[in-house]
Amino acid sequence: MIAHAIFFYTFSIIAVVSAIMVTASKNTVHSVFFLILDFISISCLFIMIGAEFLGMIMLIVYVGAVAVLFLFVVMMLNVAQQKNQWFTGQATSKHIPVGLIISTLIFFEIIIVIGGWKYKPEIFDINNSLASTSVSNTHSLGQVLYTDYIHVFQISGMILLVAMVGAIVLTFRQRSGVKKQSYIKQISRERAEGVEVLEVQSNKGVKIDD
Amino acid sequence: MEYLSIVFQEVYKILFLLVPVLVSVAMIVWLDRRVWAFVQKRQGPNVVGPFGLLQSLADALKYIFKEIIIPSSSNKVIFILAPIVTMTLALIAWAVIPFSATQVLADINVGILYLFAVSSLGVYGIIMGGWASNSKYPFLGAIRSAAQMVSYEVSIGVIIINVLLCVGSLNLNDIVIAQQNMWFVIPLFPMFVIFFISALAETNRPPFDLPEAEAELVAGYQTEYSGMMYAMFWLGEYANILLMCAMGAILFLGGWMSPIDVYPFTLVPGAIWLILKILLLFILFALVKAIVPRYRYDQLMRLGWKVFLPLSLTWVVLTASYLFYFNLLPVN
Numbered sequence: 219m220i221a222h223a224i225f226f227y228t229f230s231i232i233a234v235v236s237a238i239m240v241t242a243s244k245n246t247v248h249s250v251f252f253l254i255l256d257f258i259s260i261s262c263l264f265i266m267i268g269a270e271f272l273g274m275i276m277l278i279v280y281v282g283a284v285a286v287l288f289l290f291v292v293m294m295l296n297v298a299q300q301k302n303q304w305f306t307g308q309a310t311s312k313h314i315p316v317g318l319i320i321s322t323l324i325f326f327e328i329i330i331v332i333g334g335w336k337y338k339p340e341i342f343d344i345n346n347s348l349a350s351t352s353v354s355n356t357h358s359l360g361q362v363l364y365t366d367y368i369h370v371f372q373i374s375g376m377i378l379l380v381a382m383v384g385a386i387v388l389t390f391r392q393r394s395g396v397k398k399q400s401y402i403k404q405i406s407r408e409r410a411e412g413v414e415v416l417e418v419q420s421n422k423g424v425k426i427d428d
Numbered sequence: 429m430e431y432l433s434i435v436f437q438e439v440y441k442i443l444f445l446l447v448p449v450l451v452s453v454a455m456i457v458w459l460d461r462r463v464w465a466f467v468q469k470r471q472g473p474n475v476v477g478p479f480g481l482l483q484s485l486a487d488a489l490k491y492i493f494k495e496i497i498i499p500s501s502s503n504k505v506i507f508i509l510a511p512i513v514t515m516t517l518a519l520i521a522w523a524v525i526p527f528s529a530t531q532v533l534a535d536i537n538v539g540i541l542y543l544f545a546v547s548s549l550g551v552y553g554i555i556m557g558g559w560a561s562n563s564k565y566p567f568l569g570a571i572r573s574a575a576q577m578v579s580y581e582v583s584i585g586v587i588i589i590n591v592l593l594c595v596g597s598l599n600l601n602d603i604v605i606a607q608q609n610m611w612f613v614i615p616l617f618p619m620f621v622i623f624f625i626s627a628l629a630e631t632n633r634p635p636f637d638l639p640e641a642e643a644e645l646v647a648g649y650q651t652e653y654s655g656m657m658y659a660m661f662w663l664g665e666y667a668n669i670l671l672m673c674a675m676g677a678i679l680f681l682g683g684w685m686s687p688i689d690v691y692p693f694t695l696v697p698g699a700i701w702l703i704l705k706i707l708l709l710f711i712l713f714a715l716v717k718a719i720v721p722r723y724r725y726d727q728l729m730r731l732g733w734k735v736f737l738p739l740s741l742t743w744v745v746l747t748a749s750y751l752f753y754f755n756l757l758p759v760n
Contacts, residue, residue, distance in 0.1 A: 221431070247559060251506070254552070271598075274541035278585075282548030286555070286578055290571070293559055354537045356598055401730070 226266060233259040246292045254285045271356045442523075445533055449522050453666045454484035459707075460666075460714045467718035491659035499561060499652050506560035511653065511660035514553030518667035521546040525674050526601045528684045528698030539600035540588055543675055547584075547630065550668055551577040554632075554639065557661070558649035569648025572725065573632055573639030579732035580629040586740040587623045590616055591679050593747050596758025604683030606758070613680040619743055620680045622736050624712070627672040629732065631665065633713060635720040636728055669713060670706060677705035 232255065239252040257280045264273035353361075363371050416424055458473060458481060465472025473483035498504055524539040526532040536542060551574050558570020592598065594615075595606040613620045629636040640648030650661050677683060682705075684698030723731070751757045 245503075247503075247506075251556075270536065270538045271541070274538050274545050277545035278541065278548055282545060282551075282581065283578060286551060286574055289555055289559075290574065293567075293571075354598075356538065399726070401727070 222266070226263070229259045229262045229266070233263065247289070250285065250288050250292050253288065254281055257281045257285065269355060271354075271359055441533055445522055446519060449519065449667065449670070450663070453663055453670060454488065455481070456670060456710060457484045457487075457662075457666055459710065460717070463711055463714035464718045467715065488659060491656050494655035496655040496657055497652075499563070501562045502652065503560040503562065506556050507652075508657070510553050510557035510560060511657045511664065513556060514550065514664035515660045515667070517546055517549050517553065518664040518671060521671050522667075522674075524600055525671075525678070525702075526604060526684060526698075527702055529601060529605075531699060532601065535599070535601060538598045540592070540598050540603065540679075543600075543671075544581075544585060544588060547668070547671065547675075548577075548581050550630075550664075553661070553664065554649045557653065561649070561652035563652060565646045566649045566651045569639040569645045569651070572645075573649065576632070576636065576638065576728060576732075577630055579729060580626045580736075583622060583732060583736040583740050584626045584630060586737065586744060587619050587626070588679070589744055590619050590740065590747050593744070593751060594758070600678055600683070604678060604685060607682040607685060608689075611680060611682040611685075616680065616743075616747070619740065620676070622740055623676060623680065624709075626732075626736060627676060628713065628716060629728065631669045631672050633669065634717040635723050637722065638725055638728065670710065673706045673709035673713065674702070676709050677702060681705045681709075 236252040236255040236259065240249045240256065243249050243252060257276065261273040261276040261281075264270075264276060418424055461483070462472040462480070473480035476482045476486045498507060521543055523533045524536060524542050526535070526539075554573045554577075555570045558566040558568075558573075561567070591603065591612055594612060595603050597603065597606075628634075632639050638648075639645070640650065645651075650658055653661060682701075684702045686693040686696060686698075686701050
């Protein structure tokens with residue numbers, strides 16, 4: 219039990235500290251790396267409470283895919299300078315009020331969830347519905363997701379699909395004058411199209427069109 | 429005291445796994461160069477030790493005694509962390525590989541997800557190295573490899589779903605045991621081919637070694653690295669290749685199972701069979717390196733997103749419908 223406590227506190231301290239460092243570090247790329255560290259320690263916490271499937275999916279989806287894209291964007295865009303200006307107080311961000319509103323909302327949501335769990339524990343009695351059936355939690359998750367919550371599950375999938383298509387449509391632009399290499403065309407070229415054998419007369423040369 | 433003894437036992441087990449893995453990584457580098465040389469009618473490394481077997485050891489010694497140069501304009505912490513991350517991630521994945529029904533360090537329920545997660549984290553070592561070097565070629569190499577690895581992970585994930593549909597469990601031992609009657613390479617052969625090619629791309633092997641394409645990018649993300657740090661990148665890369673081979677052996681070639689369930693073959697311990705299967709896949713990897721020229725980058729992306737992804741997704745639908753129609757779905 220004491221080992222459990224040691225691991226729990228290690229992971230949670232790393233999670234909290236790295237979450238703070240995401241906003242506190244001056245270098246934006248460092249921020250993303252701290253975010254990744256945060257994701258990893260959170261997934262370790264998930265594994266510790268027995269939600270191994272959730273922990274692994276967290277690693278695969280957030281760390282393996284989403285954070286890579288974050289890193290891409292942060293490395294390519296020059297956001298570092300702007301963040302530096304905020305730190306030195308030369309420029310103020312217009313996004314701060316919006317961020318404040320969203321963070322207060324999230325804060326109250328967390329208070330409501332924790333409060334409800336504290337005062338009405340029987341509502342959140344998940345242990346009885348899942349853990350007691352002695353099957354692995356991947357199975358039990360699947361049994362809940364694909365039976366009781368199938369419609370919600372499908373709808374969330376559709377929303378993600380729509381978001382993806384929307385993002386592609388918004389950023390898609392047809393550029394003209396770009397030379398494209400067609401795979402099929404390149405392979406299916408015949409000798410007759412590409413090579414022409416000419417009799418070259420001396421001192422006359424050959425006139426090559428186009 | 430009892431707790432300490434448990435810890436020591438685990439450490440002993442881990443060492444018993446990791447030391448052979450590291451030694452075999454060194455051997456596999458030699459094998460890779462040898463196969464490559466034989467295809468091109470050369471001798472390959474044959475001077476140090478019998479058949480040149482100790483070549484990798486000599487190389488390692490050379491790397492250890494070389495100076496580690498850290499570029500002055502680099503981001504030092506991340507620059508040093510990058511090879512460590514690569515190597516650690518390549519080694520921790522071996523914890524879940526089953527060498528027989530009982531010989532596995534951590535027999536966890538979500539073994540295949542763990543393998544997939546760790547192999548998808550492998551991209552960070554490369555991005556960190558490329559970005560922290562603060563120079564053009566490593567950065568371009570890192571960006572290329574990140575895009576490449578993320579693309580091919582998608583199709584590997586879908587292929588894993590194919591196998592899982594036939595097994596009904598995420599545990600690696602269950603996956604192996606489900607292939608008792610027939611290896612999955614037979615019913616899912618197209619998936620095996622796609623897995624093999626995706627594994628080449630995932631581990632940045634030729635013909636998909638664009639992150640370190642020497643003709644365009646000097647050496648890609650490892651340009652600025654020297655000495656032991658370069659060697660760690662190198663070891664991590666080969667450990668990753670071995671891991672992908674092990675994954676292929678477990679998913680499609682029956683893992684530690686003997687190929688025929690007859691008396692003299694069943695006597696051979698499972699670890700030997702697994703190693704033989706890994707070696708078979710690795711020799712295929714090495715042959716591909718020697719035979720196939722490098723892909724162009726847009727062709728690589730096209731192959732990943734427009735060919736492999738639709739194909740493997742279609743195959744998921746096919747497998748699922750087949751299993752559903754003939755009532756073969758593994759339900760427990």
